[in-house]
Amino acid sequence: MGMTMTQKILARAAGLDRVEAGQLIEGKLDLVLGNDITTPVAVTQFDKAGLSSVFDRDKIAIVLDHSTPCKDIKSAQLCAVCRDFARTHAITHFYDVGQMGIEHALLPEKGLAAPGEVIIGADSHTCTYGALGAFSTGVGSTDMAAGMATGSAWFKVPSGIKVELRGSLGRFVSGKDVILHLIGMIGVDGALYQSLEFTGEGAASLEMDDRFTICNMAIEAGAKNGIFPVDDKTRAYLEGRTDRPWQAFEADPDADYAQEIVIDLSALRPTVALPHLPSNTKTVDEAAGMPIQQVVIGSCTNGRLKDLREAAAILKGRKVADGVRCIVIPATQQIYLDAMAEGLVADFIQAGAVVSTPTCGPCLGGHMGVLSDGEWAVSTTNRNFVGRMGPISSMIVLASPAVAAACAVTGVVTDPASL
Secondary structure (H helix, E strand, O other): OEEOOHHHHHHHOOOOOOOOOOOOOEEEEEEEEOOOEEEEHHHHHHOOOOOOOOOHHHEEEOOOOOOOOOOOHHHHHHHHHHHHHHHOOOOEEEEOOOOEOHHHHHHHHHHOOOOOOOEEEHHHHHHHHHHHEEEEOOOOOHHHHHHHHOEEEEEEOEEEEEEEEEEOOOOOOOHHHHHHHHHHHHHHOOOOOEEEEOOHHHHHHHOHHHHHHHHOOOHHHHHOEEEEEOHHHHHHHOOOOOOOOOOOOOHHHHEEEEEEEEEEHHHHEEEEOOOOOOOOOEHHHHHOOOOOOEEEEEEEOOOOHHHHHHHHHHHOOOOOOOOEEEOOOEHHHHHHHHHOOHHHHHHHHHHHHOOOOOHHHHHHHHOOOOOOOOOOEOOOOOOOOOOOOOOOOEEEEEEEHHHHHHHHHHHHHOHHHHH
């Protein structure tokens, strides 16, 4: 029996000819990632274990993105721990205010993820880099500490779910709708500790930003990772970003999958996830009319340039509804610059939205958009758990940038096709 894409990457990392689902391996790491929330915990464990050096200062990335610019004394103290560690160990890829971006948009942009690589990060949405044909997954801060010291980590080889995508996306439908539809089908534990492997001509039709969104939310189905095959679009994205050698892996024709799912992209409608789970999905017309008080367009899921273009196309020449706060967050400084060059930032501001520096802030209820009691938000972020963006009485509806922008204009959940 053959191997999946994920299994082939892990076999390479472990120095083995083949691996099987359920097998425990020790794999070499190509990158270890942490942010301003998780890195300080890892540093504490690093020091507690008596470790004094990192395995490779070029293969560690620390990004200050969750609460920066620092929102309070505690966040400032956490960032100071990160800065001190990065300075002490001469970490090459350290991103502070002015250079930082939301980590899972920044690292691909900087060329720090490539096909065939094994990447761990002390953040659950590290699975984003599967869009580039890498194996990437979230780990705890203790694993991050061990990874920084040794350059290796233990893995249980996951079984795979093959998701064959057919057709192409229609108007106002994006990668966010694809992944919400899939999570709605299989549930938040439907891919528990399995790899979601996206294939088919429909997968090839998707733009890179859509692939990043889909892999980013693989964890919301319980998956260990999400991954796409490497094709010409992948290579074009890597051109000028990554000059080190990399290896693309393809699943064997006889790869053993635990499950196979077929999704017709052309049949999908704009989709939202109602409180309090990403699996609580409905098409936008089924949820239309629900009043909201806030819209957030951004995050590691949907803060890329394609996302901002889709939102701006709806907001341009229109106004944010009275009583609605619309917050737009470009995911990196470069995306911010590109959005300004295209006039998107002006479109947002003229519509009555506020445009923020890159930050994860509102996604985790940290800052720059915390909800109050009983308030509803439509957000392009990745989780709508109880209390995620504010008190337990607040509500989050997950949606694509197009849907979120339409909601900002009307003040209720709205199908963008109706505008």
